[in-house]
Amino acid sequence: MKPHTKSILFAALALPFLVPAITVRADDEPIRLPEPIEPKLSGEPKAENIPIQGLPLRQVALFSSGVGYFGRAGRVSGDGAVELYFQRDELNDVLKSLVITDPSGELRPITYTLDELLARRPQNNDLQLPAGETLGGILRQFQGALIRIQTGDRIIQGRLIGVATKTIRDKNGDVTTTDVATIMTENGLTSIRLDTVEDGGIVTLLDEKLNRKLMAQLENSASRLTSSIDAGFRPITLRFAGKGTREVKAGYIQATSVWKTSYRLVFDAPKNAKKKDSSKTSEIKPLLQGWAIVENTTDEDWKNISLSLIAGRPVSFTMNMAAPLYVQRPDIALPFYGAPRSQVYEETLGNKRARRLQDMPVAKAAAGPQGPQGERGVDGAPGIFMNSGDFDDSSARDEIEISAEQLIKQQSSATTAERGELFEYAIRQPVSLNRGEAALVPIVSQVIAGEKLSILDTRDADFRAVHGMRISNNTGMHLAGGPITIYQDGLYAGDAQITNIAPGEDRLISYALDLDLVVGRESPTYFEETLDLSVREGVLTVARRQRQAHVFTFRNKSEEAKTVLVQVPIDPNFTLVEPKQADEKSPTEYRFEVVVPAKGNATLKVVGERPISEAVAILNTDIDVLVSYIKFGKISPQLKAALEGVVTRRNKLRELQGRRASLENQIREISVEQDRIRQNMNGLARESDLYKRYVAKFETQETQIEKLREEIARLRDLENDANKELSAYVQKLNFD
Numbered sequence: 001m002k003p004h005t006k007s008i009l010f011a012a013l014a015l016p017f018l019v020p021a022i023t024v025r026a027d028d029e030p031i032r033l034p035e036p037i038e039p040k041l042s043g044e045p046k047a048e049n050i051p052i053q054g055l056p057l058r059q060v061a062l063f064s065s066g067v068g069y070f071g072r073a074g075r076v077s078g079d080g081a082v083e084l085y086f087q088r089d090e091l092n093d094v095l096k097s098l099v100i101t102d103p104s105g106e107l108r109p110i111t112y113t114l115d116e117l118l119a120r121r122p123q124n125n126d127l128q129l130p131a132g133e134t135l136g137g138i139l140r141q142f143q144g145a146l147i148r149i150q151t152g153d154r155i156i157q158g159r160l161i162g163v164a165t166k167t168i169r170d171k172n173g174d175v176t177t178t179d180v181a182t183i184m185t186e187n188g189l190t191s192i193r194l195d196t197v198e199d200g201g202i203v204t205l206l207d208e209k210l211n212r213k214l215m216a217q218l219e220n221s222a223s224r225l226t227s228s229i230d231a232g233f234r235p236i237t238l239r240f241a242g243k244g245t246r247e248v249k250a251g252y253i254q255a256t257s258v259w260k261t262s263y264r265l266v267f268d269a270p271k272n273a274k275k276k277d278s279s280k281t282s283e284i285k286p287l288l289q290g291w292a293i294v295e296n297t298t299d300e301d302w303k304n305i306s307l308s309l310i311a312g313r314p315v316s317f318t319m320n321m322a323a324p325l326y327v328q329r330p331d332i333a334l335p336f337y338g339a340p341r342s343q344v345y346e347e348t349l350g351n352k353r354a355r356r357l358q359d360m361p362v363a364k365a366a367a368g369p370q371g372p373q374g375e376r377g378v379d380g381a382p383g384i385f386m387n388s389g390d391f392d393d394s395s396a397r398d399e400i401e402i403s404a405e406q407l408i409k410q411q412s413s414a415t416t417a418e419r420g421e422l423f424e425y426a427i428r429q430p431v432s433l434n435r436g437e438a439a440l441v442p443i444v445s446q447v448i449a450g451e452k453l454s455i456l457d458t459r460d461a462d463f464r465a466v467h468g469m470r471i472s473n474n475t476g477m478h479l480a481g482g483p484i485t486i487y488q489d490g491l492y493a494g495d496a497q498i499t500n501i502a503p504g505e506d507r508l509i510s511y512a513l514d515l516d517l518v519v520g521r522e523s524p525t526y527f528e529e530t531l532d533l534s535v536r537e538g539v540l541t542v543a544r545r546q547r548q549a550h551v552f553t554f555r556n557k558s559e560e561a562k563t564v565l566v567q568v569p570i571d572p573n574f575t576l577v578e579p580k581q582a583d584e585k586s587p588t589e590y591r592f593e594v595v596v597p598a599k600g601n602a603t604l605k606v607v608g609e610r611p612i613s614e615a616v617a618i619l620n621t622d623i624d625v626l627v628s629y630i631k632f633g634k635i636s637p638q639l640k641a642a643l644e645g646v647v648t649r650r651n652k653l654r655e656l657q658g659r660r661a662s663l664e665n666q667i668r669e670i671s672v673e674q675d676r677i678r679q680n681m682n683g684l685a686r687e688s689d690l691y692k693r694y695v696a697k698f699e700t701q702e703t704q705i706e707k708l709r710e711e712i713a714r715l716r717d718l719e720n721d722a723n724k725e726l727s728a729y730v731q732k733l734n735f736d
Contacts, residue, residue: 050299051233054082055250057300060431061308061424064480067093067316068256070298071306077245085233087299088322090254095321097253100238104246108239114324129217135203136163136179136194145210149181149192151201156192158185163194233299253316259309260293261443261482263498265471265509267450268489283451286471290444290479292425296433304430309443311480311500312422423478446475454514457567458521458552465517465564467494468510473501486511508565516558517596522551528612533635535642538730540621542629544612548574552604556596564594566604574608618730623650639735646733649726656722660715663708670701 059071074082086094091112100107129138139147140163148157161182168176179194197203205211240248267286292309296302425443433439448471455468473479481499485492486509494511501507525548532543548571556562567589576582576590584591596602618626629635630643677694684691 051083051085051235053084053300054238055084055248057302057305059251059306059308060302061310062256062259062294063314063316063422064258064311065313065316066255066258067253069251069253071249071251073247073249075245075247076240076242078243079239079241081237081239082248083235083237084250085235087232088234091234091236091322092318092320093254094236094252096319097251098236099251101249102240102242102246103248104242104244106241108241110236110238112234112236112322129221134179134194135198136165136181139163139179139181139194139203142205142210146206147183148204148206149183149197149201150204151192151197151199154192156183156185156190157206158183158190161189168193254298255318257295257297259295261480262291262293263444263479263482263484264289264487265450265469265484265496266487283449284469285447286450286469288444288446288448288471288475290442290482291440292443292480293438294431294433294441295438296435298435301435302431302433304432307427307431307441309425309427309441309480310422311425311478314422423480425477425480444475444477444479448472448474451563453508454517454562454564455508455510455567456519456552456564458550459567459569463519463521465514465519466510467512467514468496468508468565470506470508470565472506473503476503478502484509484511514562516556517562517564518555518557520553522553525549533629533639535618535639535733535735538618538727538733540616540618542614542616544614546610546612547577548608548610549578550606552594552606554594554596554602554604556598556600556602559598561598562596564596564602566592566594568592568606571608574610576606577609578605578607618646618733619727623647623654626650636735642733642735645729646726649722649729653719653722653726656715656719660712660719663712663715667705667708667712670705674698674701 053072055072055074057070058073059069061069061071063069072084076082084094095112098110100110139160142160143162145160146158147160148155150156161184163179163181165177166180168178170176176195180191181194182189182191205214238248238250265286265288267284294307294309427441427443431439431441450469450471453468453470454465456463456465479498479501481501482497484496484498486494486496496509496511498507498509526546528544528546534541534543550568552566554564565584567586568591569589570585579592582590583593590606592604592606594602594604626643626647630640630647635643677697681691681694684694
């Protein structure tokens with residue numbers, strides 16, 4: 001490998017993560033990946049309008065189905081409450097999936113606000129408190145209310161009559177407009193200029209209901225103001241009850257962007273590629289380097305979190321859990337009861353006696369979760385207890401009581417790397433990723449086993465072979481599906497794709513056209529062979545074997561041998577007979593390996609076979625077909641003699657039918673001749689010789705017609721007898 005080509009490859013693979021140097025002995029010269037330089041991180045983005053979460057984020061597990069699990073943990077002391085903030089569109093997923101763990105305390109109700117109800121609250125009785133309103137404008141809404149105004153040493157208390165705007169001229173002649181309040185006090189009416197109150201004075205509503213009304217509306221206005229400047233965050237309050245300082249945990253599901261995987265496959269040409277006399281390609285040992293693309297699309301920076309990437313397709317859906325739901329109830333009239341009627345009950349069927357109600361165990365209602373919660377990891381569910389109450393029947397209690405230990409045992413498999421139908425990439429080092437940022441996270445860097453191939457898919461319209469590989473996943477871990485960039489001998493060779501690959505599984509990839517391999521194919525050929533004949537109750541069953549042959553030819557123009565993997569679609573109607581067995585088989589195709597020597601040719605013939613069974617009535621089968629079965633079919637002597645009997649009787653019947661048809665044709669010819677004579681006789685005199693000769697000929701023809709009809713009747717009787725004899729003979733035939 002040339003030094004400058006190696007530098008190009010290294011520059012292409014220099015990704016912003018520290019990866020140890022790896023040497024791959026795929027040829028005499030190793031492929032070496034250097035350690036890239038650690039990038040400098042830019043300044044952290046400002047977290048404007050982002051509330052501080054009550055529990056720090058500790059774990060993130062991203063699923064390939066578009067959701068993420070977020071685990072939080074923190075310490076509380078005694079009875080406490082913490083707040084978590086979520087966007088409005090995140091509430092449904094959180095309410096559907098939130099799970100809490102308190103190892104030594106009790107869980108209390110989790111609360112959140114119903115903004116929709118506040119938005120629908122009637123507004124007609126609200127106070128008008130527009131921004132910039134003066135004291136006079138506010139007091140105008142409290143006419144008749146009991147108030148107290150204190151300004152300096154002066155205190156006025158009474159009921160507000162009204163507020164009027166007046167123009168006042170001072171001693172200097174200057175004009176001032178101000179609001180003046182008129183109040184009914186115990187001593188009578190009085191007025192006070194409100195501009196004197198605004199400078200250090202105090203106005204108090206003495207009516208407690210009106211005071212609460214004003215405070216509630218101010219709080220509502222403040223809540224709407226907060227909602228408009230907090231980027232839509234809504235608080236959920238978690239409450240804990242217990243003693244001492246302890247760590248509590250919370251986990252929930254949220255919608256996230258789908259994490260993606262991409263791979264690089266680096267290898268050198270096989271050793272025997274330089275040998276002109278090579279007859280078979282050799283294995284290679286490529287380096288597989290895999291990266292996961294992770295995006296932090298949340299509103300929170302990830303600081304030293306435990307990151308897991310989980311591939312699979314769990315069922316996930318959204319449901320409107322945050323909005324209140326109401327049931328439409330029917331309107332039913334008040335019941336009216338008349339005098340009860342006497343009722344007669346039927347007897348019990350049989351003599352079994354029902355168990356008495358007082359003999360049944362009764363469960364006492366549980367007051368709520370009791371006892372310590374089962375502690376799990378941040379990614380686990382809390383312990384759950386069912387309080388079974390007191391039972392008279394101990395066996396019934398054992399059947400319904402469920403302990404936290406049993407539940408934890410059932411879920412213990414969730415801590416392993418392979419989680420049922422899912423598999424997980426657990427990132428070993430803590431991950432930090434600011435909101436709005438993405439990262440390439442290394443998930444695999446290992447030498448794997450591989451074999452270089454040329455691949456021909458016979459369904460390809462262009463019918464061209466491509467360069468490919470068979471790679472074996474000996475990494476010991478699942479490989480999620482994604483694109484692969486191929487590097488050969490230090491240069492870019494092409495792109496490929498894979499789906500999920502389990503440990504120990506092989507997979508084919510292709511990445512470029514093979515220009516050194518010329519391929520051709522012949523049109524499919526078909527041929528049939530009769531295998532067996534059988535007769536039963538007049539029905540002839542013919543069993544045949546049909547074969548379909550495909551022939552593919554290859555010419556190798558290169559100096560090295562090529563192993564060509566030919567993919568042929570599986571036809572469910574045909575069974576493979578040549579070759580007897582495919583080298584590989586997928587759900588929809590056979591795969592055959594063909595070694596094409598250097599500068600040489602090779603041929604592949606693929607033959608499929610299917611049985612064909614045909615049932616026909618012997619009486620309706622063409623005689624020539626029956627004769628061919630007798631001459632060329634693989635049948636027993638008894639069946640052959642039976643078919644010969646059928647042919648003999650069919651020939652006899654056909655001969656009678658032919659003779660009758662010939663006589664009937666003679667009658668038709670005579671009738672045509674008589675029609676001609678009648679036309680000629682119409683223009684002749686009855687005494688003429690020609691007319692008399694026509695009459696004599698008519699008499700001769702009529703005599704001939706009578707004899708022909710008698711012979712036809714006789715032949716028809718013989719024909720009916722022959723037909724009955726044939727039918728009876730055929731019905732008695734039973735030969736396998």
